[in-house]
Amino acid sequence: MGVNVGSAGVPVTFNENGDAPGHYDIYQYQVKDNSTRAYSVIGEWANKLNLNIRTMQWPSGSRQVPVSICSLPCKPGERKKIVKGIPCCWHCELCDGYQYQVDKYNCKVCHFDMRPNENHTGCRQIPIVKLEWYSPWAVAPVFFAIIGIIATLFVVVTFIRYNDTPIVKALGRELSYVLLTGIFLCYAITFLMIAEPDVAICSMRRIFLGLGMSISYAALLTKTNRIYRIFEQGKKSVSAPRFISPASQLMITFSFISVQLLGVCIWFIADPPHSYIDYDDQKTANPKLARGILKCDISDLSLICLLGYSMLLMVTCTVYAIKTRGVPETFNEAKPIGFTMYTTCIVWLAFIPIFFGTAQSAEKVSTAPLNAFTPCRKDKNCV
Template identity: 40%
Template sequence: MHQDFCGGWSSPGLCSEMDPYNGNLLREYLLKVNFTGLSGEEFHFLPNGDGPPRYRILNFKQIHPGKYEWITVGMFENRTLMMDMEKLQFHMNHTLYPDSLCSLPCQFNEAQMFSGKGVLCCWNCVPCGTYQYLPTRHECVDCPLGTLPSDDLLSCVPIPEEYLTYDSTIAIVAMTVASLGFVAAVYTIYIFVKFFDTPVVKASGKELSFVLLIGILLCYGMTFVIIAKPTNITCGAQKFGVGLCFSICYSALLTKTNRIARIFRAGKRTIKRPKFISPQSQLLICFGLVATQLLIGVVWLLLSPPAAGPYYPTRESNQLVCLSAVGLSYMIGFAYPIVLIVVCTVYAVLTRKIPEAFNESKHIGFTMYTTCIIWLAFVPIYFSTASNIEIRLATMCLSISLSATVSLICLFTPKLYIILLHPERNVRQSMVSSKLHYSLKQSTPNSSSLRVDSGTQSDGEIELHQRLKSCGSLSSGFSRSTSATQTCSNGTSISTQTLDSIGRGFDDFDVQL
């Protein structure tokens, strides 16, 4: 270039034609340069401006045991590969060439992580996690809750919703128990209505008995509400109903036990009839107790509106549940019934020594003891099944049904037994006789344990009561005697009709045999 424009070595330095010089023109002259280097090898530029490729191919191989060296096994020069195959030695195979690349292609579940910025031919293959997918070939991304990666890992697919259905085995068991109990409760109501005016029904405190039976029916019905597919409506019914049905049952039982306890406690202190033992008073007390639960339920619904939604106890689960069933929210509805159960159990213990003639307190006591056992078993199960709402709800259904069944069997079976199988015992004379036998047995000639309220009894009835007090005891006992008269131990004779008349005073207490 200098020769062409400046005359060569005869004119050293840049001439005006080369100042300033043209870079593109200089490049054209450089690409035409060729010469023999100090190594004796020819050098020239390639059309793209690179020097001629010339490589010595080395193989790191074992010369003898314990010694390794790099051995020249070939050359690449003038676009020609020359290899001495006899000198090649590979670790695993002596006949196959290793792959000539930086990185192998990644598997379908692996992301390509490049070795460095701008390096596109070398990468590391990083396996994606169990719950990750590949939106691109270079990034693993977590699938949202309620979804799992597709088989090709290109997207996430929703997990089918799970909830307690009517055709599941555990739901069928719970509904079967509830259905049988519901039928038994309806049949009991039918019998009580049919024999409404008989002594057994009257003496059982029929008003509270019907309240208790309604509560038992609601307990059985709650099973079908709990198993229903979660919606805002069914969730609201669950929140409001689980505590209400129990409150109705145990409010009635608490009212009964409180009444019995007050009657016998008052008998030791005063001759006056205790207050608030009439059927109307008992219903008001019972409804007042239930109203507390109603208030709790309404406030709970207002502060925490019912809602159904997804619940993910594990990464592979998608359960449709009432959100109140998650955690310990339902214990708000159970708190007040548990208090009623505890108080009712305390009253059952206090009235456990009431004589056999007034043994409904014993039936209530057995009911409460069994109920406590059921709830002591239910509470740990409820807390330990937080990861499986289906099991938790099914357990709740069975516990509610078992509690209702215990009340139905313990409190109403003895009455149905007399009404249906021994109607001869469902008469006033039989019940009055047992009550008077207890009273006379406990009386002494000077005692006042057999009392009447002078404000409600006639002078003749008061006189008959005084005669019984002076009688001391009946020499023939008072067991189902059908004779026209009864003889006292002092020889005094009292007609059975008279005793029946006196016995009407006991019926005011409606105490079950």
């Protein structure tokens, strides 16, 4: 087959679309010798673009190729945001907050227990922290708890030594020992609250957190009720009221305490205790400060419900303390009990709104002292 030749002696060819291939010269309007202006050939098109960059001129007479403002490569952790209507032009947008770069054009939020790495190109585990024994937030309560335990044991030893003396008998030895047991548990719970949460620790917290106060208030309630019934009965007859013997007093006290234990048992069945990691409490705006806190599954509402029975005993005891405020001066046990219950009510009335206000405050996350915690070791089943 022959080849067709044009009038200029050049072979005539066609591309796959049936079009004749083009050949173009590319010109640029340039300034020469600071005065002469003319078009100069800077390249050609013959199936592909060929430019002679060294012969091209740019504004201000520069020979350096300018950088396109819409085609700069994005840094790690930045996504390309395409300019509307210009597919080849984009802006670099940082993946901020808890986002990381998925691909060139998209960012994605890390999983709830993760935070982005330094350049936001991936995610890593949020550090797990817990209260340590050497933290100032733990040393101070432990110090006062130890002092309280020593003082309580000193009183117990004193009572045992003088167990058969008239003064100890007049105080009601049996209920006094019950009351001292409750006070001891109130101090001892400090160590359970600082210990590393696990199933055993969380279980003991549920049992003993409200038990100490229930024992104390049950003993005080039984005492004040006994005093009230004795003087009320004395106004009517000379016979002694029922259930004022030491054995009866212990039975009444233990019946009050058993209600607290029954409630805890029901709680155990309905919601078995366990520890968990709270990632929301310390999830700050700055991912670098985010922490997961190892906790027991006792919510603020559950804590108030756990202590609610103790508060009921306390209020009832206060009512009886008010009723017995007019007893003779020689019966000096009622007045200190009344004074104790009045001050306790004031403390509780201040504690409840402060506790819930702190728990619901939006500033809790930003102001929590993270230096009171240290990372929890992996071998302690923290995650």
